[in-house]
Amino acid sequence: MPELPEVETTLRALRVVGRTILSVRGVDYLPTIAPWGLEAFQEALRGRRVEQARRRGKYLLFLLDRSLALAIHLRMSGRLLQLPGRTDPDPHTRLILELDDGSSLVLRDPRKFARAGLLQEPELQALEAALGPEPLDLCRNPVAWKARLLAHPRRRLKALLMDQRFVAGVGNIYADEALHRAHLHPLRRVGTLSDTEAIRLGEALGAVLREAIAAEGTTLEDGAYRFGDGQSGRFALRLRVYRRAGKPCTACGTPIARILVSARSSYFCPKCQPLL
Numbered sequence: 001m002p003e004l005p006e007v008e009t010t011l012r013a014l015r016v017v018g019r020t021i022l023s024v025r026g027v028d029y030l031p032t033i034a035p036w037g038l039e040a041f042q043e044a045l046r047g048r049r050v051e052q053a054r055r056r057g058k059y060l061l062f063l064l065d066r067s068l069a070l071a072i073h074l075r076m077s078g079r080l081l082q083l084p085g086r087t088d089p090d091p092h093t094r095l096i097l098e099l100d101d102g103s104s105l106v107l108r109d110p111r112k113f114a115r116a117g118l119l120q121e122p123e124l125q126a127l128e129a130a131l132g133p134e135p136l137d138l139c140r141n142p143v144a145w146k147a148r149l150l151a152h153p154r155r156r157l158k159a160l161l162m163d164q165r166f167v168a169g170v171g172n173i174y175a176d177e178a179l180h181r182a183h184l185h186p187l188r189r190v191g192t193l194s195d196t197e198a199i200r201l202g203e204a205l206g207a208v209l210r211e212a213i214a215a216e217g218t219t220l221e222d223g224a225y226r227f228g229d230g231q232s233g234r235f236a237l238r239l240r241v242y243r244r245a246g247k248p249c250t251a252c253g254t255p256i257a258r259i260l261v262s263a264r265s266s267y268f269c270p271k272c273q274p275l276l
């Protein structure tokens with residue numbers, strides 16, 4: 001959390017392309033700035049123009065003039081807002097970029113896991129090359145999806161979906177939701193899937209990601225995820241299993257179960273998603 005739909009929504013709400021960064025306020029020290037040192041980081045960004053803003057997996061990538069990129073990863077609880085005017089930092093503010101249209105890009109993160117870093121072209125290429133394909137693209141092509149999935153017969157479904165080298169951008173929420181829609185247990189091994197099940201999982205993953213983007217992501221009760229100038233996503237109301245342990249399955253009424261997979265909670269319906 002935030003995952004692909006939240007990062008995509010965050011990106012779409014920003015109006016930064018063509019803007020110049022006037023000043024950088026590193027309110028709190030972001031660990032990944034360390035190789036630069038905070039002052040060099042601020043100096044490198046000051047006066048640069050944003051030429052392109054895009055998402056890759058869970059990364060926000062801002063391509064700047066003179067071949068430098070700013071990469072931001074929100075990790076567990078970060079949010080990137082664009083506020084009108086200048087803003088004073090609150091206790092959770094980690095970074096403020098003041099733009100030439102008068103707005104401010106503000107990175108807030110109560111838990112301090114968010115990361116921001118400056119990348120030269122080869123570093124940006126390496127970062128992107130280490131990530132798997134974008135699931136929205138891959139899932140549009142059932143043949144390519146199935147081939148990529150079935151190349152990992154020993155892997156368990158939940159862990160594989162969340163592996164950023166397999167596909168980039170899926171985390172706990174959307175892996176659980178896709179598996180429920182596809183009627184597949186999180187601990188099933190890829191090698192046990194029929195062709196139909198493999199295809200169904202790709203369709204379910206693509207559908208849940210598209211629907212979550214349309215609903216502008218999932219803002220849970222903790223309110224951690226926000227976008228734009230502080231809006232909430234609406235997909236939480238449509239979650240079928242995630243964080244619904246003990247509540248009835250939307251398909252069959254069986255109480256949703258929770259198990260630990262790779263030290264993270266996994267939610268599933270024991271009836272709709274049998275382990276076999």
Ligand SMILES: [Zn+2]
Pocket residue numbers: 249250251252253254269270271272273
């Ligand atoms: Zn069920």
